[in-house]
Amino acid sequence: PEDTENNSRLNLPADAIINLDHGDPTMYESYWRKLGNMCTVMFTGYQSLSYFANSKNLCWFLEPKLEEEIKKLHNVVGNATVEGYHIVVGTGSSQLIQAVLYALSDPLNEANPISVVSATPYYSSYSEVTDFVRSGLYKWAGDAHNFDKDGPYIEMVTSPNNPDGVIREPVVNKAQGMLVHDLAYYWPQYTPITGPADYDIMLFTVSKCTGHAGSRIGWALVRDINVARKMVKFIEINTIGVSKEAQQRAAKILEVISDSCSQTVRPPELDNFFEYGQHLLTERWKKLKDLVEFNELFTLPKFPLQYCNFTGDFTEAHPAFAWMKCEEEVDCEKLFRGHKILTRSGKRFGSDPKYVRISMMSRDEEFDLFVQRLSSIHGIANGN
């Protein structure tokens, strides 16, 4: 009841279409509603007119306050090293992925586009983002497991992985490989934090960290100054920087999250944000697993118990998506669609149509309706 009070009521009819195709992180709304005005930000008409946020910074459109709060949060959570890294802000991590591809490929001056790969099942947007304007600099080359070309290539390493929540390592491991670590889900609510990541290029996004997907704010931690500079160039040409309002609001939200994790600073009415998120996801995963356990049609991935440095406990992963497998020869996305549940087909992730990706980040009402309907889906032979 607590969560319901704090969510904006959708009042979904019993036969409503439930859209769990996108990873729209609306489940966090209940947390933010509880805070009331604690992280309200205001903009007067005369603020932030200029294109520039800090013309002396390598990333000249990065708000200094956001830079500070990003560093603080990584230090509080312990999920990434920030010392020795350049921070590049982007209009969500989609833009940062494109900025990285540009930054890594353009200076090589290759005659043919650089191959971009990722191991299946891979994030469905990688192929689209890489190929949509048919760049001569880079080209989607599919499953990293099947990649055997010589020469430079870029491997996207998504960890925890979207769609299946698995912790990943690069798989190609050739001499001229360039790695991009997409760590959008490396936060305590989703997965145990086993140590600070310190890869060459790491991507994060506010959307999956705090739930503020509407703001379109992501950031990259980049070790090599020339790569960072070239990413800034991409964002300069693509959108002449990143909204100042969105950056300043994101800074405030990250600040509140850091405070919520602190024994000393945290006001009593402020729940630890990551524990709150973990709790919500744990409950949802429990409901889902309990159902699937007694349903022969579906299976879910299993995750190991690991020690999380952030919570100081042994925990399992509770990923943002359920990567569900249908054990009969059936198009699982179609099957769910027949029950007015929209999911994303395994095909979109370079995988099998027996799989679907289901968002675990919806509002309570949607999740509950999903679980309710799922409980009525059994074997195809049963007429479902």
Place this chain on the structure above:
Amino acid sequence: PEDTENNSRLNLPADAIINLDHGDPTMYESYWRKLGNMCTVMFTGYQSLSYFANSKNLCWFLEPKLEEEIKKLHNVVGNATVEGYHIVVGTGSSQLIQAVLYALSDPLNEANPISVVSATPYYSSYSEVTDFVRSGLYKWAGDAHNFDKDGPYIEMVTSPNNPDGVIREPVVNKAQGMLVHDLAYYWPQYTPITGPADYDIMLFTVSKCTGHAGSRIGWALVRDINVARKMVKFIEINTIGVSKEAQQRAAKILEVISDSCSQTVRPPELDNFFEYGQHLLTERWKKLKDLVEFNELFTLPKFPLQYCNFTGDFTEAHPAFAWMKCEEEVDCEKLFRGHKILTRSGKRFGSDPKYVRISMMSRDEEFDLFVQRLSSIHGIANGN
């Protein structure tokens, strides 16, 4: 003194570098400061978490309030027809330009990239934006005057033109031409409004209309639903929409501007925004012209008197940029740089290094220092 009071004081040293290379529209800060909290917007922590602004709209990430205020403002100003058009919001007009190129070229399935042209002097970003990722869909083909290939092409028609403020028509006029009208400067402070534009694709940006360049908000008015849909697709892949904070703030700012133009709604303390801007630019242009008139080294473009439907007066254009020509054989950008004035070379606009583009939209202090220094620059023979 009034303007100075209302500007954030830069306290520039007499030998400061004056950057008039970018078109950073900081001159409007004085207007917005006067308004105090009249257009303050607030965001609580729980607003706008979702990717979606209106899932039923073709442009699913467009804030309904922004759509409403865009339409209202065009009707108040009379510079564009909105009836029968689809509105697509973008992260500044740079992103919209790329979205248009994609939308027009991708469906053609041509073997070779579509040529993109514009008449010199053309906006310096067009070539960069078109070619930076070496798209196989479109390719910069330079000056529209020299274009004589058969087949489909895209012509950017910038009116008033950046850099020179001239009202333009398409110049290629071949059967398979697709026109994009970049109307960023078709607002009353810059040029007489001679009637509502009703071209197939029209681009506008908040940056040049109101001065809020830091927000990164632009919009397109698009007649063909399939072009609009494809532009939305581009923005979906490129950045998964546009910051909700920036859109909501832009909506408020456009609302205040519309109110400022209304005899009935306008509070007495609110100056008509466009008249205020026109007044500032008129003063600046007067200072600049007075100086240049008695300086044999430089010339400026001349603009015809035209009837402006918005002001109800015959006025000249007062463009956002001065397109200045140096009458001696000299690299004008270098000449100014020697006097610590950064401008953009004519070369960048496909034109001659004798020309420079100088922003007229800086803060008062910068403009005054510029004019002061300009008065000391005479013929090269004089040792300057």
